[in-house]
Amino acid sequence: MAIAKVCGIETEYGISVLGSPDANPISVSSVLINAYVSEVAGRVGWDFETESPGNDARGFSFEAPGNAEMETHLVNTVLTNGARLYVDHAHPEYSSPECISPKQALLYDKAGEEVLRRAMKASKRFMPPGQEIVVYKNNSDRKGNSYGCHENYMMDRAVPFAKIVKQLTPFFVTRQIFCGAGKLGTEILGSQGEVSFQLSQRADFFEEEVGLETTLKRPIINTRDEPHADATRFRRLHVILGDANLSEFSTFLKLASTAVVLSMIEDGVLDDVELQICSPVQALRKVSCDPGLKVTVDTTDGRSMTALEIQWSYLEMAKKYFEREGIPTVGTSEEVAVLLGLWENTLSQLEEDPMLLRQRLDWVAKLNLIQGYKERHSLGWNDPKLAAIDLQYHDIRPEKSLALRAGLETLLDSKDVDMAVFEPPKETRAYFRGKCLEKFGESIAAANWDSLIFDTGKDPLRRVPMMDPLKGTFDHVDGLIQSSNSALELLEGLGA
Amino acid sequence: MAEREQKKKTQTQRESEELHEEVQAKNESAEKLKADLDDLLDEIDEVLEENAEEFVRNYVQKGGQ
Numbered sequence: 001m002a003i004a005k006v007c008g009i010e011t012e013y014g015i016s017v018l019g020s021p022d023a024n025p026i027s028v029s030s031v032l033i034n035a036y037v038s039e040v041a042g043r044v045g046w047d048f049e050t051e052s053p054g055n056d057a058r059g060f061s062f063e064a065p066g067n068a069e070m071e072t073h074l075v076n077t078v079l080t081n082g083a084r085l086y087v088d089h090a091h092p093e094y095s096s097p098e099c100i101s102p103k104q105a106l107l108y109d110k111a112g113e114e115v116l117r118r119a120m121k122a123s124k125r126f127m128p129p130g131q132e133i134v135v136y137k138n139n140s141d142r143k144g145n146s147y148g149c150h151e152n153y154m155m156d157r158a159v160p161f162a163k164i165v166k167q168l169t170p171f172f173v174t175r176q177i178f179c180g181a182g183k184l185g186t187e188i189l190g191s192q193g194e195v196s197f198q199l200s201q202r203a204d205f206f207e208e209e210v211g212l213e214t215t216l217k218r219p220i221i222n223t224r225d226e227p228h229a230d231a232t233r234f235r236r237l238h239v240i241l242g243d244a245n246l247s248e249f250s251t252f253l254k255l256a257s258t259a260v261v262l263s264m265i266e267d268g269v270l271d272d273v274e275l276q277i278c279s280p281v282q283a284l285r286k287v288s289c290d291p292g293l294k295v296t297v298d299t300t301d302g303r304s305m306t307a308l309e310i311q312w313s314y315l316e317m318a319k320k321y322f323e324r325e326g327i328p329t330v331g332t333s334e335e336v337a338v339l340l341g342l343w344e345n346t347l348s349q350l351e352e353d354p355m356l357l358r359q360r361l362d363w364v365a366k367l368n369l370i371q372g373y374k375e376r377h378s379l380g381w382n383d384p385k386l387a388a389i390d391l392q393y394h395d396i397r398p399e400k401s402l403a404l405r406a407g408l409e410t411l412l413d414s415k416d417v418d419m420a421v422f423e424p425p426k427e428t429r430a431y432f433r434g435k436c437l438e439k440f441g442e443s444i445a446a447a448n449w450d451s452l453i454f455d456t457g458k459d460p461l462r463r464v465p466m467m468d469p470l471k472g473t474f475d476h477v478d479g480l481i482q483s484s485n486s487a488l489e490l491l492e493g494l495g496a
Numbered sequence: 497m498a499e500r501e502q503k504k505k506t507q508t509q510r511e512s513e514e515l516h517e518e519v520q521a522k523n524e525s526a527e528k529l530k531a532d533l534d535d536l537l538d539e540i541d542e543v544l545e546e547n548a549e550e551f552v553r554n555y556v557q558k559g560g561q
Contacts, residue, residue, distance in 0.1 A: 145556070150561065388551050
């Protein structure tokens, strides 16, 4: 039986320092995050004067604000919106809070961009004159180094993993036709010059079909089994295949279509469907290298299908499933009708002419810019100006971002994004985490996805487990948080 | 009969007018698209990193997940 598709996105951002190309990315990422923390902490009214700032109360560390000599060891922060902001593998990373729907996960992904923008601004006062930290929401440096944008979806533990792999792989190989972020050329050694443009930032870096790795020999389906919840009931499907999207449509379609397909897998809807791609890794790259969307891949039952045909077959099954059962695991029936309509509309337009989607999908928007610029200035595909456009598309500074100039249509209200920078989702345990940090931050010794540890001063540390992502919501705990004047009162109220 | 001819003609005429309008609208939207793209490319010329080669060369990241 399909369960609610609680989901979220974690993004490792690219980082560089203008005026100091050799700066240590780990130190710089720490400065960036510490700068944000000191600024935001001010905003939620924490009193630094009376605190011991090194005690990691909210899961982060820093010296007194205003001190330009900031601590630069690895930082790990939990934000009041329930997200985690930290340094991972020499990149600043924002992990969104647990969200109840694809639309909400899109909102919190965009809020993450805003957090990073504010962090860049806040970091200016900690940087030497002439130096500035710049953050990019992309997945590669065009030199063979890649960093990820991972999605997470809650699944029923009872579904065998092998079934997920079998039924999900053809969908994953082909969904890049709407959620690829686009890339000029290829980073596969020896193939440069053969590929002018790809749908996906990441396809070059995938070498396996299934596996545990995330930094080398990356697999299409990652087997990391770390549910951050009750492991007897839940699985967290950790998806490492996706690109970091700037387009709200691309992000929404990626999350929504995947959540629908996962629900179908849980409900056994795909059990009798014979659709397997012969060599998924090669197929992934083949599809990525064909912006014309005409290339076919072989299936194990002897067919040759385009990526579009494979997507149509998943969509048709999803529509029937929706008519039969409604898909409440992904949203209300109105919401699901909208997302299925958008998925269908996108496939139709891709079929007619992908350029129709230049204001909706990242790879099309980027290709439109690169092609237009190339023709205007009569440039070759390997001109560095085109590579610069590829990178600068992902610069998240408003004054520099090319994605922002591409006229992308939006799905969100910017006021909601601003609010999501601070406010947690109401429908998941992120609400409890975020609100406790806001109100009782000084009494929280450590925060994690599935627990909060309180230090009330006199007793031993007290751990509040949060093993069900759907408990600790606004409805469950808001009254208690509001009426508690101290962490101790809160703990008594919880019976913890 | 004459009346029917007349009617038919009118219909054909109407269809051709509609078609003409449609073609005109398409041309206009194609022109608008080109103008939009031109504006966009002007803007890229303004904001694109000045030394593209150096920018691209200096953008080096440590690998991640």
